[in-house]
Amino acid sequence: MSMDMNDYKSKAVANWLLLGVAMTVIQIALGGITRLTGSGLSITEWDVVTGALPPMSEAHWQELFAKYKTTPQFQLLNFDFNISNFKFIFFWEWFHRLWARTIGLVFAIGFIYFIVKKYFKPNMIKPLVVLFLLGALQGAIGWIMVASGLEGDAVYVKPTRLALHFIFALGLLSYTYWFALSLKANTIQKNAVSEAGQAKLIKSRKWAWAVIIILFFQLIYGALMAGHKAANVASTWPTINGQWIPMGLTGKDSFLLNAVNNTIWIHFVHRGIAYLLLAIIIYWVLQMKQIKSNSFWEKVKSLPLLIVLIQVLLGIATILFSAHIVPGVWAGFEWFAQLHQLVGMLLLLSVVNIIYATKDI
Numbered sequence: 414m415s416m417d418m419n420d421y422k423s424k425a426v427a428n429w430l431l432l433g434v435a436m437t438v439i440q441i442a443l444g445g446i447t448r449l450t451g452s453g454l455s456i457t458e459w460d461v462v463t464g465a466l467p468p469m470s471e472a473h474w475q476e477l478f479a480k481y482k483t484t485p486q487f488q489l490l491n492f493d494f495n496i497s498n499f500k501f502i503f504f505w506e507w508f509h510r511l512w513a514r515t516i517g518l519v520f521a522i523g524f525i526y527f528i529v530k531k532y533f534k535p536n537m538i539k540p541l542v543v544l545f546l547l548g549a550l551q552g553a554i555g556w557i558m559v560a561s562g563l564e565g566d567a568v569y570v571k572p573t574r575l576a577l578h579f580i581f582a583l584g585l586l587s588y589t590y591w592f593a594l595s596l597k598a599n600t601i602q603k604n605a606v607s608e609a610g611q612a613k614l615i616k617s618r619k620w621a622w623a624v625i626i627i628l629f630f631q632l633i634y635g636a637l638m639a640g641h642k643a644a645n646v647a648s649t650w651p652t653i654n655g656q657w658i659p660m661g662l663t664g665k666d667s668f669l670l671n672a673v674n675n676t677i678w679i680h681f682v683h684r685g686i687a688y689l690l691l692a693i694i695i696y697w698v699l700q701m702k703q704i705k706s707n708s709f710w711e712k713v714k715s716l717p718l719l720i721v722l723i724q725v726l727l728g729i730a731t732i733l734f735s736a737h738i739v740p741g742v743w744a745g746f747e748w749f750a751q752l753h754q755l756v757g758m759l760l761l762l763s764v765v766n767i768i769y770a771t772k773d774i
Contacts, residue, residue, distance in 0.1 A: 422532040427597035429523040430589055436516045437586045438758055443509045444582070445754045448639055449747045452502035453570055454486045454562045456510070465514055467507055474500065490568040513552065520548065540592045547585045554578050572640025573673055579636040580629070586758065587765050594769045611774055613704050618771035620697045624717070624764050627690055634683040635757060643676040643683075644750070648736035650729050653681060687728055694721045701767070713766035720760045727753040 447453050457480045458464070468474045478499045481487050487494065524541070527533050533541070558578045562570040638644060647653040661677045671678055698718035704710070731753050734746040 423596045426527060426532055427593045430593035433516065433520060434586060434590050434593060436519065437589065440512050440516060441582050441758060442755055443512055445751050447505045447509045449750060450502060450505050452505035453559060454484055455481055455502040455506045457481060457484060457563060459556045465511060484563055485566050486562065486568045489566060544589060547588060551581050551585055554581055572637050575640040576633050576636035580633055583632060583761060587761060590762055590765055591769060610704055614771045614774045617701050618768060621764055621767040624693060627686060628761060631686040631690060632757060634679060634686060637673060637679045638683050641676045641679060643680045644732055645735035645738060646676045647680050648732055650732050687725060691721055691725055694718055710770050713770060716763040716766065717760065720756060720763050724756045724760055727756055
C-alpha cells in the first residue's frame with residue numbers, strides 16, 4: 414500500500430473524528446441551552462431506543478406531562494405550567510438527548526465503514542475503544558445528573574453532578590480532538606528549530622500543562638456557577654457588590670462543602686481564577702510568539718491569548734447582564750452565558766493545540 418493511500422486513510426479517519434468534535438461542541442452548547450431554559454428535568458425517564466421519538470399524539474403529551482407533574486421541579490417551581498410550557502422545555506431536553514444519539518450513530522456508522530474498508534491501523538484501535546468507553550460513561554453520568562433533580566425537594570439537578578457531567582464532556586471533547594490531530598496535523602519535529610528553540614518549546618509545553626490544570630478548576634467552577642445560578646449574586650464589576658473581597662466567603666460548613674455550595678465563594682473563586690488565567694496566558698503567549706517553527710505552530714501559538722481575551726469580556730458581560738434576568742425569557746444574559754461556555758471550550762482546545770504541537774520535543 415502506498416504512503417499516499419495511508420495518508421488518505423488517516424486523513425479520512427481524522428475528518429470523521431473532527432466531525433465528532435464539532436458535534437460534541439454542539440452537544441455541550443445544547444446542554445447549556447437546556448440548563449438556561451430550565452429544561453433538563455422535563456423528561457423523567459431514560460428510554461434509549463423509544464425515547465428517540467417525540468410524543469406523536471396529544472394523549473402521549475398529556476401522559477408525559479402527568480409524569481412531569483410528579484417531580485419536585487413542577488410541584489415547587491413550575492406549578493403554573495400548562496401543556497404549552499411543558500412542550501417548550503421538553504423540546505430542548507429531547508433535542509439534547511437526540512443529538513447525543515446522533516453522535517453515537519455517526520460514530521457507529523463511521524466505525525463500521527472504516528472497518529469494512531480497512532482504514533483503521535493497529536495503533537488506532539486502542540484510542541477508538543477509549544472513545545467508545547468515554548462516550549458511554551458520559552451518557553451514564555448524564556442520567557445520574559438528571560436523576561439527582563427528580564428526588565426530594567430538588568428543583569434543579571445537583572450542581573456537583575452538573576459539573577461532573579460538564580468536565581467529562583470536555584474530557585471526551587479534548588481526547589477526540591487530540592486523536593484527530595495525531596492523524597491530521599503536522600507536529601514540530603526535534604530538528605525543526607535550534608537547540609535553544611527546542612528548550613523554549615519545552616518550557617512552553619510546561620506552561621501549557623500549568624494552564625490546563627488551572628483551566629480544569631476554572632471550568633469546574635464555571636459549571637458550579639451555572640448549577641447554583643451564582644452569576645447574579647454579584648452582578649457588578651470590577652468589584653463584587655462593591656467589595657474586592659466580599660463578605661460571606663466562609664460559612665458553617667466544612668471547607669469542601671463551602672467550596673462547592675457557597676455561591677459567593679464560587680463566584681469569587683471563578684472571577685479570581687479568570688484573572689490568574691488571563692495574566693498567565695498573556696505572559697505565556699508573548700513568550701511563544703518569539704519562537705518560530707512549522708506552519709501548525711505558527712497557526713496555533715497566538716490563539717490562547719485571543720480566545721482568553723474574548724472569554725474574559727464575555728464573562729464580564731454575563732455578570733453585568735445577570736442583573737436583568739427574567740425567568741422564562743431568553744435575553745442578554747442567556748446569550749452571553751451561552752457564548753461564554755462556547756468560548757471556554759475553544760480556549761481549552763487552543764491549549765490542547767500547544768501541548769500537541771510540542772509533544773515530540
